[in-house]
Amino acid sequence: MKLLTNHPLIQFLSEELGLSQASIVLALEHSEQTPSLLPMTLWKYGLITLSQLDEIFDWLEHYGSPL
Numbered sequence: 001m002k003l004l005t006n007h008p009l010i011q012f013l014s015e016e017l018g019l020s021q022a023s024i025v026l027a028l029e030h031s032e033q034t035p036s037l038l039p040m041t042l043w044k045y046g047l048i049t050l051s052q053l054d055e056i057f058d059w060l061e062h063y064g065s066p067l
Contacts, residue, residue, distance in 0.1 A: 009038075012059055023047045 005011070013019045023042070031041040039056040042048045048056070 008063060009060070013042075013056070016059075017048065017052050017055065019047065 005014075010024060013024055014021065019042070027038055027041040027045065027047060028035070030045070031037045039048075039053055039060070042056075043050065043053045
């Protein structure tokens, strides 16, 4: 799966939360059918903390830019 590096949410995940591209790709592959579940998939697989999950939801609420 090609990583959408120019997508604002992907940029936030990598630049602000420091997630690796491999982590993001893994979560994208597992949430491919329902991209809006990306934050929950990241958390489910232990790739982010609960605090980071909250940060993502806050970001999505403010910027409203799901995949």
